[in-house]
Amino acid sequence: MFKALSATTRLSRTTLSRALPSFSTSSARLAIEDPFSKKEAPIIDNETVLALPEEIKEKTVHDATISVSTKVDVSPITGVPEEHIKTRRVRIYQQPKNAMQSGTSNIHHWEMEFDTRQRWENPLMGWTSTGDPLSNMKVQFATPDEAIEHCEKNGLIWYLDVPKVQKELKPKNYGLNFSWNRRTRVSTK
Template sequence: MIGMRSWVPPLRSMARGLATVDKSVPVTRLHDAKRKPLEDMLQPSPPKTNVTVVGEYDEVMDIAGVPEEHMEPRMARIFKPAREATQSGWNNTRVWKIELDNRERWENPLMGWSSTGDPLSNISMNMDFASKEAAINFCVKNRWNYEVDEPQKPRVRPKAYGWNFSWNKRTRVSTKECFRQQYFSRLLRCTSMSTPFSNPQMNKTNGKNTIQKMLDQNSMLIQAITRYQNSGRAKDALRYQQLLHRNLVYLASLANNNLLQQLNDPKDTSVEEEAKSEETPPT
C-alpha cells in the first residue's frame, strides 16, 4: 500500500497535463455551430443496375476446388430418420438428412477398427434440413445424383390396459363364447372331412335320435349366426350358414325328395339374384 501511494501524485500530474487544451487548436462552441443540409452529409448514390446470374451453380462449382470424383459419380439419399427403439420422442425425426454412398473401407484385423478415406462419409451426422426441397437444392448445388425416400406416416393407436376387461362385444370374449367357438370349429372340421349328417347311407336304427340332435344343433347354429351378424363378424356367420344348409338338406332328404329339390345353395341364389338385378335396369 505504501508503494502504491508513492505513485499517486505523479499520475495526477500526468492527468492534468493530458487534460490541458492547446489554444492553437480551434474549438467549436455550441452557439457557433452551424447546421449543414442533409445533401452535404450524404454521398451521391451510384445508379442501380440489374445483375444477371448465368449458370447458377455450375460456374461456382468449377472454381470450388472439389475433386470431380466427389461430384457427379456420388449418389445421395434424401430421407427422414426413423425413430429408434430406445427413443421415446419424435423431435429428432422431423428433419431431413442426406446420406452418400459408401466408398472403400479398410479394417484393422488386429483391433477390428475400420476407417475410410472418403471426406464425405459422415455428412449425415452433422447436416439437417428443414424441408425436402432444401436437401434437393443442396444436392443440385454440389452436383450429386439424388434419390428421395418418402417418409411413412406413423400410426399412433391409442391403447389402454382397461380394454382387456371391456364389456364390448367386439373385444371381450367370455368363457361360454370360447366353448361355443371350440364346439363349432370341431363340428366344421368333422363336416368338411366326412359329414355323417349328409351321408345318405346313415344307419336307420337311431334315426329319431340323430334328427333330434340335428335340430338341436340347428337351433344353436341359428343363435350363433344371429349373434355374429349383430357383432359384424360376417365370415364366421357365413361358415355357420353353410353348416346349417347341409343339415337342412339332409333333413329334407329324409322327409321328402320334393323339399330337397326346393333347397338350393345360398351362394347360388345370391349370385342369381345379383345377376338378375344387373340385367334388369332400375325403373
C-alpha cells in the same frame, strides 16, 4: 478566485481545447470530423422511424439477399474432385426416432449423406479406415426440397428415402374388455 475561474472559462472556449487529432494539418478533414460544424440532423424517412424491429430486420435481410434469375450449377467451381461428384449418389432421408428414448427431439429435420466407398480394417488397431473424405459428412436441412435443391446446384445424383408412415395409435382402455357391445364378447348366460 474570480480570476482563476475566468481564465479557465476562456481556455475552454478556445479551439485548442477541443479533442482534435494532434498530427493533423489538414483543415478540410477537421471541418468534416468537427461535430460543431454540422448544422442540421440527417434526414430519416418516417417508415424507418415508425417500423417495428421485426420489419427492420426483415427489410435488412431482404436487402442483403442476392437473387439469381437462372439456375446456376456451381459444381465446376466447388473444388471437390469430379470422382466424388459424378460417380456417387446422395441419400436424403429423415432421421428415425431413437429406440432407446421416447422423445422426438432431433428428428424434425432432413439429412443428406453420401454413399460409402471402400473401407478396410487397420491391421495395427483393428479400426475401420477409409480414404474417402465425404464418408462421415452429414448435412442437415429443414425440408427435403432444400436438400434436393442443394444437390442439384452442386451437380450431385440424389435419391429420396421417404420414411414409412406411422400407424395411428388408438388409445386402449382396460374397461373396454368388459363391455357388452364388442363383437368378440360372448355372453355367459
